[in-house]
Amino acid sequence: MNLLSLIFIVSASLIFTGIVIRTKSIFSGRKGPGIFQPLKDIFRLLKKGSVYSKTSSYIFQIAPTIYFVSILIGIFFIPFGNQQGIISFKGDFVFFAYVLALGKFFMIISALDTGSSFSGMGASREALFSLLVEPAFFMLMASFALLTGHTSFHEIFSSLHFGSYISYAVGILAAIVLVIIALIENSRMPVDDPKTHLELTMVHEVMVLDNSGFDLGIIQYASSLKFAMYGAIIANFFLTPGYEWYFSCAIFAGSQVIFAIIVGIVESFMARFRMNHNPQYIFTLTSVTLLIFLGVLLILGKIG
Amino acid sequence: MTISIKNNQTIPIQSIPVLKYEDFLSVNLSLLQDASSHCVNYYGLFEAGIIKLICCIANDSDHTVLISSSEIIGGENIYPSFTAQHFSFHIFERELHENFGIRYNDHPWLKPVRYPYDHANQESLISNYPFYQIHSEELHEVGVGPIHAGIIEPGHFRFICSGEQIIHLEIQLGYQHRGIEQLFIHKKKLLQRISLAESIAGDSVAGHTTAFINLWESLCNYHPSEELQFSRTLAMELERIAIHTGDLSGICTDIAYQLGSAVFGRLRTPIINFFQSWCGNRLAKGLLRVVKNNYYFNEKLGLELENILDSFESDYIEMWNKFHELPSILARLEKTGVLTTEAAASIGVVGMIAKASGIKRDIRNSHPHDYYTQLKHEPVIKHHGDVYSRTQIRNEEIRQSISYIRNMIQTIPIRNNAEESIGPLQKNSFTLSLAEGWRGEICHCAVTDDNGELIHYKIKDPSMHNWLGLALAVRNNEISDFPICNKSFNLSYCGHDL
Numbered sequence: 001m002n003l004l005s006l007i008f009i010v011s012a013s014l015i016f017t018g019i020v021i022r023t024k025s026i027f028s029g030r031k032g033p034g035i036f037q038p039l040k041d042i043f044r045l046l047k048k049g050s051v052y053s054k055t056s057s058y059i060f061q062i063a064p065t066i067y068f069v070s071i072l073i074g075i076f077f078i079p080f081g082n083q084q085g086i087i088s089f090k091g092d093f094v095f096f097a098y099v100l101a102l103g104k105f106f107m108i109i110s111a112l113d114t115g116s117s118f119s120g121m122g123a124s125r126e127a128l129f130s131l132l133v134e135p136a137f138f139m140l141m142a143s144f145a146l147l148t149g150h151t152s153f154h155e156i157f158s159s160l161h162f163g164s165y166i167s168y169a170v171g172i173l174a175a176i177v178l179v180i181i182a183l184i185e186n187s188r189m190p191v192d193d194p195k196t197h198l199e200l201t202m203v204h205e206v207m208v209l210d211n212s213g214f215d216l217g218i219i220q221y222a223s224s225l226k227f228a229m230y231g232a233i234i235a236n237f238f239l240t241p242g243y244e245w246y247f248s249c250a251i252f253a254g255s256q257v258i259f260a261i262i263v264g265i266v267e268s269f270m271a272r273f274r275m276n277h278n279p280q281y282i283f284t285l286t287s288v289t290l291l292i293f294l295g296v297l298l299i300l301g302k303i304g
Numbered sequence: 305m306t307i308s309i310k311n312n313q314t315i316p317i318q319s320i321p322v323l324k325y326e327d328f329l330s331v332n333l334s335l336l337q338d339a340s341s342h343c344v345n346y347y348g349l350f351e352a353g354i355i356k357l358i359c360c361i362a363n364d365s366d367h368t369v370l371i372s373s374s375e376i377i378g379g380e381n382i383y384p385s386f387t388a389q390h391f392s393f394h395i396f397e398r399e400l401h402e403n404f405g406i407r408y409n410d411h412p413w414l415k416p417v418r419y420p421y422d423h424a425n426q427e428s429l430i431s432n433y434p435f436y437q438i439h440s441e442e443l444h445e446v447g448v449g450p451i452h453a454g455i456i457e458p459g460h461f462r463f464i465c466s467g468e469q470i471i472h473l474e475i476q477l478g479y480q481h482r483g484i485e486q487l488f489i490h491k492k493k494l495l496q497r498i499s500l501a502e503s504i505a506g507d508s509v510a511g512h513t514t515a516f517i518n519l520w521e522s523l524c525n526y527h528p529s530e531e532l533q534f535s536r537t538l539a540m541e542l543e544r545i546a547i548h549t550g551d552l553s554g555i556c557t558d559i560a561y562q563l564g565s566a567v568f569g570r571l572r573t574p575i576i577n578f579f580q581s582w583c584g585n586r587l588a589k590g591l592l593r594v595v596k597n598n599y600y601f602n603e604k605l606g607l608e609l610e611n612i613l614d615s616f617e618s619d620y621i622e623m624w625n626k627f628h629e630l631p632s633i634l635a636r637l638e639k640t641g642v643l644t645t646e647a648a649a650s651i652g653v654v655g656m657i658a659k660a661s662g663i664k665r666d667i668r669n670s671h672p673h674d675y676y677t678q679l680k681h682e683p684v685i686k687h688h689g690d691v692y693s694r695t696q697i698r699n700e701e702i703r704q705s706i707s708y709i710r711n712m713i714q715t716i717p718i719r720n721n722a723e724e725s726i727g728p729l730q731k732n733s734f735t736l737s738l739a740e741g742w743r744g745e746i747c748h749c750a751v752t753d754d755n756g757e758l759i760h761y762k763i764k765d766p767s768m769h770n771w772l773g774l775a776l777a778v779r780n781n782e783i784s785d786f787p788i789c790n791k792s793f794n795l796s797y798c799g800h801d802l
Contacts, residue, residue, distance in 0.1 A: 028566035117446040121468075121783070190632065193560035198787040200448065201558075271632040272560035274640075275468060275784040 005080035005232060008249075012256045013221070013228035014039055019257060023264025038224070045217030053210060056113050063110030064215040068222045070103025075225065077153050078232045081239035081248045084154035092152045093141045097134070100185075103222075104130055111207035118199040122206035125275070129191060129203065132282040133184050139289035140177055143170075143296045157236045170295040175234055177288055179262060182230030184282060186223055189267040191278050201275070227263075231256040305331045306361075306370040311671035312522045314735040317751060320358065320373045325383060328374035332359050333389050340365040342652050342665065344738060344747045346386070346396040347762050348404055353377065355404050360736055360749065364670035369736055378406045385411040392652025395768050418478035418801050435462045436474050442466055446783065450479050457797035461786075468782045473775045480801040488761035494520075494594060502589045505765060505799035507547055510539040511741025512763075513592045515748045518673055519737035520594050523729045523750060528595075528674070531717040535601050537675035538712060539579075539588050541705040544742040546575040548698040549620070551794050555695060556627070558788045559636045567623045574612050581608065595726045597719075606713040613706055624699055637692035641789030643777040644689055653773045655744015655766045657793060660697050661689035667740035676740075679708055689777075694792040701742075729756045741766065743796065765799030 018035035025032020052061060076086040077096045089095075104126070111123040145151050147170075148159045184191050187204030199206050208219050235255035239248050273281060297303045305327070307320055323331060335341050346359045354375050361370045376383065385408035386393035394413070400406045401414045405424030408414065416423075419430050437445075449460040458479040464472040487500055501516035502509050514536045521528055528536075549572040556564030576586040583591035583599040591599055627633060643653070648661035658665040666683035668676045684700040686693035729752050737748045744766030751760040774793045778786050 024562060028562050029570070030566070117444065120444075121446070189560055196558075196560060198558065200446070200786050201784040267560070268562045270561065271556075271630065271636050273632070274636055275782050277635065 002084060002086050004083050005078050005085050006075055008080060008252055009075050009078065009225070009228045009232050012231060012253070013224040016227045016231065016256065016260050017224050019260035020264045020267070023261050024268050027265065027268035038220075042217050042221050042224075045220065046214055048213035048217075050211070050213040050215045053114060055115050056110075056210070059106070060110045060113045060210070061215075063106040063113075064211060064219050064222075066106040067103040068218045068225075070099050070106075071222045071225050071229065073099050075229050075232075078229060079154040079157050079236060080232075080252070081236070082154075082158040084158075088152050088154045090151045093145075093156075094138075096153070097137060101130070101134075107207055107219075114210045116210065118202070118206045119209060121200075122203055122209075125203045126187070126207060129184055129278060129282060132279055133181055133285070136177060136282070136285040136289045137181055139286060139293055140174060140181075143289065143293045144174070146293075147296045147299060153233075153236075157239070160237070164299060166295050166298050170292050170299070171237055173288060173292050173295070175237055177285060177292070178230060178234050179259065180285055182227065182234075182259075183263065183266070184285075185230070186227055188263060190270055190273045191281070193272050201272075227260075228256065231259045234259060306335070306372040308368045308370050309736065310368060311667070311673050311738045312518045312735070314522045314525065314730055314733045315371075317732050317734045320371050320734060322356075323372055323374050325357075325374050325376050328357065328359070328372060329384060329386060331372060332361055333386065335361045335363075335370060336390050336392075338363065338365075339649070342654075343390075343392055343396070344369065344745065345736070345749055345762060345764050346393060346400075347749070348400050348406075349751065349760050350404060355400075355406065357400070358734075358749070360747070362671065362738070364665065367671055369671070369738070371734070371736070376406070378404045380407070382407045382409045384409060387411050390652075391650045392769065394651070394772070416478065418481040420481060420483065430476075430478055433476060435476070436464075436472065438464050438472065443471060450476075459797050463783055463786070465783050468784065470778050470781055470783050470786065473778050473786075475771055475775050477771065477797060477800050480798050482798070482802065484802045485761050485763060489758055498592075498594060504763060504802070505767075505796040506587060507796065508543070508741040508743060508746070508765075508799065509588045510536070510543040510592065511739055511743070511746050512748075512765075513588075514540055514674070515737045515739040515741075515746045517592055517594050518739065519735050519748045519750055521726070522735050522737065523733060523752065524726045525730060526595060526724075526726055529717070529720045531600070531720050532595075532597055533674035534712065534717045535597055535599070536592055537679075538601060538709060539591055540739070540741065541709050541712075542575060542579065543588060545616075545702050545705045545709075546572050546579075547742045547794075548702050549575065551698055551791065552627075552695065554791045554794070555637075555691075555788065558791050559633060561627075561630070561633055564623060564627050564633075567619065571616055571620055571623070574616060578609055578612055581605070595724050600719050601713075601716060602719075603716060606716050609709065609713060613709065617706055620702065628696075628699075634692065636785075636788065637695055638690060639688075640691045640785050641777040641781055641792060642688065642690045643773050645687070647776050648689065648773060651769065651772050651776070653744075653770050655740070655770070656694060656697050656701070656742070657744065657770050657773050659683055660686045660693040662687040665745070667738045667745050671738045673737075673739060675712065679711075681708075691788055691792040729758065731756045743767065743794070743799075744770065763802060765796055765802075767795040767797075767800045770795050771800060 015035050017038040022032045022035055074096050077092050079085045108123045108127055111119040144156050148156050150156050150159055192203040196202060211219055235252045238251050305321055309315055341361050341363045344360050344362045349356045355378050357374045359372055385397050387397050388410040397411055398414055399417045402416050402423050416428055443464055443466055446463040446465060450458040460476040462474045463470055484500060484504055488497055491497055501513050504512040549568050553565050553568035579588045580586045582605055643661050645662040648658055648663055654665055664683055664685055668681040669683050684697055686696055731754050733752050735750050739746045747764040749762040750758060753759045778789050
């Protein structure tokens with residue numbers, strides 16, 4: 001049964017990007033590609049071989065795989081309601097964060113490895129933004145650890161229940177923060193524009209500009225997985241223990257779809273931020289998590 | 305000291321005063337003391353070992369162009385440059401230096417322009433061009449091009465950045481040099497020549513063709529009928545609406561505003577499709593001809609255009625209202641890529657870019673031709689010189705053009721059925737033709753010999769001046785804002801490279 005969350009996340013990842021693209025198409029007045037088109041593109045890439053530049057080293061060749069595996073391992077920690085994930089131990093959310101960071105670190109050094117001036121700029125931006133997101137994620141998780149008295153994903157989510165008005169506010173804030181973290185970590189709008197063809201403005205896209213074929217395929221699939229993984233964390237807020245399993249499945253699927261549609265709407269109706277406004281924006285996130293922390297203290301009666 | 309002509313006026317070449325180089329320099333520079341004057345063209349003709357320099361200074365307030373010339377022998381002689389005293393001459397003197405090897409003692413940077421096959425210094429090649437460098441531990445260089453990742457044309461951009469901030473941008477063009485000016489001499493048929501004029505810049509077909517036609521008809525001493533003037537002006541204004549709307553879509557794409565990109569992109573289509581139903585080509589190629597009008601703009605087309613404009617305008621205004629109220633868009637466009645009025649005036653930018661930086665420079669107003677003499681055009685001026693100003697200029701010009709077109713099609717001139725023929729070119733003559741394309745001032749100049757044959761043709765696209773404006777505007781901006789600045793200028797590579 002521990003495999004449950006892995007299975008659900010993988011199946012959500014298959015359609016997630018498709019839903020985002022479809023939403024954007026509909027809002028711009030187009031029919032848009034089918035839901036499975038991104039997946040078909042990934043399959044097409046996986047069947048191809050990769051091309052490596054003579055100037056790049058083995059780092060460039062192993063980085064995509066490490067990145068993919070890091071996200072897969074991250075998914076192992078995500079519980080499904082009160083079903084725990086494949087791996088679970090005390091303090092696993094710290095491990096989770098740094099496994100993802102490890103994958104990202106390899107992508108950054110592989111971008112530097114290409115020697116392209118574009119990739120270097122992209123890598124530096126990605127490193128900066130990830131660095132700024134980190135406090136927000138830890139503040140958030142630490143607040144819930146404090147609230148529930150547990151330190152693993154599974155225990156936090158299975159003992160989390162909303163009772164007072166403040167706890168609802170905390171829950172909503174946490175969901176918002178997680179959506180924004182997911183958008184930043186996945187290099188989506190408004191921080192990064194996955195559709196742009198302008199190297200000078202890219203963040204994540206420019207780092208993988210030199211990757212091709214199989215490598216590019218797994219990088220793209222890893223992005224879908226990462227989205228579905230964050231979707232699953234958000235869904236876990238609403239998966240209250242005690243419901244029937246089919247009810248939980250519906251909530252899970254519903255929150256993934258809503259999450260994807262929100263991403264699509266954000267990308268349709270606003271312009272991207274100027275690059276030097278991004279750090280401010282990400283810092284704002286940290287201050288929102290401070291509010292959550294305050295809310296938790298209120299619930300616990302430590303202040304007020 | 306100079307001869308004063310109107311736009312599209314032919315004069316005998318002998319009537320242009322020939323001055324000593326020192327006088328030539330001081331006369332022209334003193335003309336530019338007046339803020340309403342700017343240099344529309346300055347170039348050289350090589351004839352029997354002598355380089356004849358011709359300088360054309362337009363005076364916007366009294367609607368004249370002042371022409372003067374000087375004859376020099378290049379070679380080892382060293383001359384003082386115009387550029388040292390007025391920076392707007394930099395591109396003209398770089399071109400003179402490149403073509404004829406004229407040596408200047410105080411020109412700040414004789415950077416090659418477009419590497420024509422017969423340029424003076426055959427050792428200087430586009431492949432071994434030494435880019436400007438700054439040596440420092442803190443700075444890094446980013447090279448973009450010459451193959452552009454998008455669909456547009458080749459040009460190399462070399463940025464020197466401190467982190468994300470652009471310290472210096474060098475733009476190297478010339479990859480697309482086709483020798484158009486020479487082809488005008490070699491191709492003897494009028495149809496070949498007009499096809500050439502249509503291909504100077506693919507996005508300014510109506511603008512360049514109108515400039516060529518006006519020049520040619522003036523050289524033949526022919527005065528176009530109202531019907532011909534009407535279709536030329538209509539084509540130019542339609543082109544302006546189409547390209548400006550497309551640019552707004554491009555600006556939205558660059559800031560990842562999907563709705564605007566989709567809607568403005570869609571709105572451009574009916575306008576260029578109207579060209580298709582008018583003349584069978586969406587870019588208006590084949591529409592404008594010397595002396596004749598193959599595609600008469602009849603009442604039916606007028607009605608069709610009116611319907612198109614009705615549905616265009618309502619959607620356009622709705623989209624623009626959304627666009628200019630969205631904070632995330634304003635945050636990207638305002639105070640980005642500022643070209644100050646002083647900088648704009650010193651480098652002599654023209655057209656939309658000049659108007660966005662607070663300089664009133666519009667041929668439709670200052671040297672009107674064709675129907676513009678009746679339209680009494682008043683240019684739109686903005687003062688901030690940022691990307692948002694350039695966006696606003698586009699918006700207001702679109703609306704202005706729509707109202708002009710609506711007025712024009714109220715009274716469509718009657719078709720002139722008489723078969724008209726055109727006489728031979730006037731001998732030993734000089735003509736200058738100015739037209740305001742959507743991008744800005746287009747200048748064509750021609751000289752004929754004593755057999756009435758074209759011996760020299762000179763084209764100046766608005767991009768010639770404005771490229772430097774882009775390089776200055778992006779300084780101290782973030783490198784990630786370069787694409788949006790570039791889009792807001794939307795300059796032509798082939799128009800510059802010729």
